Amino acid sequence: MRDGRRKLWIIVGSMAAVGLGSAAFGYVTAGTRWVWGPVAALAVVALGEVRRLVIRKRHRGAPPVVTENARGWLRAPVTTTDLVVARYELVCPDWPGPDFRIAHVSDFHVNSHLPPDYYRAVMARVAASHPDFIFHTGDFVTKAEYAPLLPDILSAAKGRLGTFAILGNHDYWAGAAQVAAAVRASAITLLDEHPLRVAVGPGAALRIFGYEYPWRGRRWQPPHLAAGEIGLVLTHTPDNIYALRDSGMAAVFAGHYHAGQIKLPLLGPVIVPSSYGRRFDHGHFVFGAPGQHTHLFVTAGVGAAMPRFRILCQPDIFVVDVRGREIQKPGFSEKPGWGALARRHHSSPSEPGHPPKPSGFTECSCAAAAITEKMKSALLAV
Ligand SMILES: [Fe+2]
DSSP states (O other), X not given: OOHHHHHHHHHHHHHHHHHHHHHHHHHHHTOOGGGHHHHHHHHHHHHHHHXXXXXXXXXXXXXXXXXXXXXXXXXXXXXXXXXXXXXXXXXXXXXXSOOEEEEEEOOOOBOTTSOHHHHHHHHHHHHHTOOSEEEEESOOBSSGGGGGGHHHHHTTOOOSSEEEEEOOHHHHHHHHHHHHHHHHHTTOEEOOSSOEEEEEETTEEEEEEEEOTTTSSOSOOOOOOOTTEEEEEEESOGGGXXXXXXXXXXXXXXXXXXXXXXXXXXXXXXXXXXXXXXXXXXXXXXXXXXXXXXXXXXXXXXXOOSSSSOBSOOOEEEEEEEEOSOXXXXXXXXXXXXXXXXXXXXXXOOOTTOOOOGGGOOTTOBHHHHSOHHHHHHHHOO
């Protein structure tokens, strides 16, 4: 049974059991019609969950092609520093340039409750993926007193073509000026309201936007992209996807939710700080009509805040490999940093003679769903 359907049955079944049990207990002990109040409330919650699952399924993207250190639930309930690295592959047919790799990291919440060595280990893992770009999507600290620690931690990894950042709500609440100064001192480009253009190859450039609404800036104004450009957006809250999704951006990178930070077995996160509840709590989602896809990547972040621990919710960083339409290009796994991991997770033999299947490539479709088995073998065998 698919994971979403199993969760749906668990949620609906749990609600029904609790509601009917409450009603029966209340009827037997009190004999009043008001016992149906809790039943109605639970029914509303259950219907909301059904709606959430339907919407989530509609926008669900492909899972990561490789994950490192992902653990099953209940095996280690306290997961505060149990870092996962997830690698995604993204095909953007409009991209005319060479393949490139993005390391997406978010929500450090640097504080004294986690050892500095943990943060350094996170950045060492980012550096080990050999990214062309590093995107930081905010919440570096929860208190300004920890901002001076940032340069030592963050400067340990640099993107070959650039390292970019925005601030999160906690950075603004702690003191945006101090945090911004520390981020800049880490040799990171802090994005303001003006996008940056980064040439990646002849006639190919990225437009990288920072969008910190609602903590700073105005409502999103759809930008103009020149030929040979694709747009990438760094934003703290994934809630902004509904403003960004129809503006021609290839991908949006966000954090903020911490994937709920505390999860219940089978039921998932208890609280997600979003106007849309748990709809897009974590992972990869796809928006827009075919030909105009905008991809949303929501990382769980690497830190913890309020509370300062994680339960059944591992921190993670995303590594996103982006490429254009051509399917005969060398695989991403030829980039250093993933060879041993790919061998460990993908040991199935290649299929010689199996022809490539270009028909699966739609606009910005995810490579994990589109590439053939032969291409997978080529990508993952080092
Ligand atoms: Fe955060």
